[in-house]
Amino acid sequence: xxxxxxxxxxxxYRVLKEVVRLSSRNELPAKLYDIPRTIVPGxxxxxxxxxxxxxxxxxxxxxxxxxxxxxxKNVVEVIDIACEECPSKRFLVxxxxxxxIAHRCQSACPAKAITFVNHKAVIDPEKCKGCGQCMRACPYxxxxxxxxxxxxxxxxxxxxxxxQNKADIDPDKCIRCGACVRQCPFGAIVDKxxxxxxxxMIRESNxxxxxxxxxxxxxxxxxxxxxxxxxQVAAGLYKMGFxxxxxxxxxxxxxxxxxxxxxxxxxxxxxxxxxAFVQYIKANFPELENxxxxxxxxxxxxxxxxxxxxxxxxxxxxxxxIAKKMExxxxxxxxxxxxxxxxxxxxxxxxxxxxxxxxxxxxxxxxASYFGRIFAxxxxxxxxxxxxxEEKHLDFQVDPAICDGLEECRAALIKASKGKLAENFIEGMxxxxxxxxxxxxxxxxxxxxxxxxxxxxAKQAHxxxxxxVPVR
Numbered sequence: 313x314x315x316x317x318x319x320x321x322x323x324x325y326r327v328l329k330e331v332v333r334l335s336s337r338n339e340l341p342a343k344l345y346d347i348p349r350t351i352v353p354g355x356x357x358x359x360x361x362x363x364x365x366x367x368x369x370x371x372x373x374x375x376x377x378x379x380x381x382x383x384x385k386n387v388v389e390v391i392d393i394a395c396e397e398c399p400s401k402r403f404l405v406x407x408x409x410x411x412x413i414a415h416r417c418q419s420a421c422p423a424k425a426i427t428f429v430n431h432k433a434v435i436d437p438e439k440c441k442g443c444g445q446c447m448r449a450c451p452y453x454x455x456x457x458x459x460x461x462x463x464x465x466x467x468x469x470x471x472x473x474x475x476q477n478k479a480d481i482d483p484d485k486c487i488r489c490g491a492c493v494r495q496c497p498f499g500a501i502v503d504k505x506x507x508x509x510x511x512x513m514i515r516e517s518n519x520x521x522x523x524x525x526x527x528x529x530x531x532x533x534x535x536x537x538x539x540x541x542x543x544q545v546a547a548g549l550y551k552m553g554f555x556x557x558x559x560x561x562x563x564x565x566x567x568x569x570x571x572x573x574x575x576x577x578x579x580x581x582x583x584x585x586x587x588a589f590v591q592y593i594k595a596n597f598p599e600l601e602n603x604x605x606x607x608x609x610x611x612x613x614x615x616x617x618x619x620x621x622x623x624x625x626x627x628x629x630x631x632x633x634i635a636k637k638m639e640x641x642x643x644x645x646x647x648x649x650x651x652x653x654x655x656x657x658x659x660x661x662x663x664x665x666x667x668x669x670x671x672x673x674x675x676x677x678x679x680a681s682y683f684g685r686i687f688a689x690x691x692x693x694x695x696x697x698x699x700x701x702e703e704k705h706l707d708f709q710v711d712p713a714i715c716d717g718l719e720e721c722r723a724a725l726i727k728a729s730k731g732k733l734a735e736n737f738i739e740g741m742x743x744x745x746x747x748x749x750x751x752x753x754x755x756x757x758x759x760x761x762x763x764x765x766x767x768x769x770a771k772q773a774h775x776x777x778x779x780x781v782p783v784r
Contacts, residue, residue: 632750
């Protein structure tokens with residue numbers, strides 16, 4: 313049984329599923345414009361003011377499902393017609409205002425924006441400067457701050473407002489973490505999808521006769537697909553047409569050892585496995601760029617290892633991360649990873665191809681170690697690097713700043729930029745919870761359970777990290 317975090321996520325699934333279904337039947341060009349009516353049959357609107365707007369929004373979502381605008385190089389776009397122009401930052405007096413006689417809110421307001429009507433505080437939005445002094449002064453906490461969900465979600469401060477008060481994305485500040493995609497209650501911000509590229513690649517492989525297509529699956533898979541086992545998901549990938557399914561945690565094992573050696577050499581290091589975190593440093597703390605680990609991400613290491621063995625291989629990374637769609641297209645990485653799809657998209661592909669995971673016999677995965685698999689959750693990289701130092705007999709003590717989400721990353725980076733950070737290793741994850749909290753996860757409502765599932769999956773690993781990386 314499919315479970316969605318929200319109606320927005322379900323709408324995304326239905327659009328992607330229909331695109332995949334029509335593509336698999338070679339009906340996509342002919343029936344492309346039927347999709348909005350399939351998703352929104354009418355006669356009454358269920359999400360917006362009218363079915364015509366609903367269908368127009370679906371039409372834009374179909375474009376994103378097919379790769380989005382080639383003129384917009386960002387992997388995240390705003391669908392203008394879907395944006396509700398939500399109120400920007402403002403302060404509101406709630407019904408919990410007690411009408412007290414102290415009037416501390418009024419006294420604290422430098423703009424003289426607060427008056428009293430029937431003994432209750434009222435804020436004049438024309439005068440309010442948004443400083444928040446009234447909210448902090450109220451002893452009843454009766455004044456609340458309201459911010460647009462997309463702006464509130466974007467810790468990189470990349471969401472702007474255009475002349476029509478619609479959301480706009482600053483490409484220079486955007487780190488493609490996808491937080492705004494996940495948090496917009498109207499689904500007006502969407503990530504481009506490359507599902508059709510992947511399906512085309514599989515078809516052109518001709519069952520592996522022309523070339524083999526590999527699925528490199530992120531270890532966060534253990535926290536997804538609650539209705540099926542990891543081995544059944546792997547079986548679904550084989551049924552979908554992949555010639556081999558490989559754990560991206562294999563690349564994580566390699567990264568852990570390389571990062572341990574580099575940490576010893578540089579004595580201060582920030583991790584490089586999260587592309588959104590790396591982009592954030594480059595955009596906001598260029599003075600720390602030389603401290604970013606020079607090692608590739610586990611996705612890239614896995615792809616390079618596959619292509620070293622199979623020269624004609626095509627590699628598709630499958631994970632919870634929207635930023636990976638940016639990473640694989642970087643000029644210096646062109647041709648290493650051939651495409652990226654997310655767990656959300658994978659679920660839609662299974663639906664569109666009528667692949668029922670719960671009915672499949674498991675195909676076990678055994679490419680990685682315990683430490684490679686725990687890269688998927690917050691703190692896992694640090695554990696893996698510490699273990700690598702021990703295995704390599706390197707005399708160095710890791711003192712980590714484990715940053716859970718971009719706000720904690722920013723706090724650590726500010727200290728580091730001023731030479732005031734006590735720790736020597738910053739594990740940076742843009743998403744709270746690490747990859748298990750990625751914006752393109754199927755479910756984010758069970759953070760503790762997701763972490764437990766990843767740890768349990770890691771404990772099932774039958775290999776040691778030393779099997780992949782030579783130990784000194």
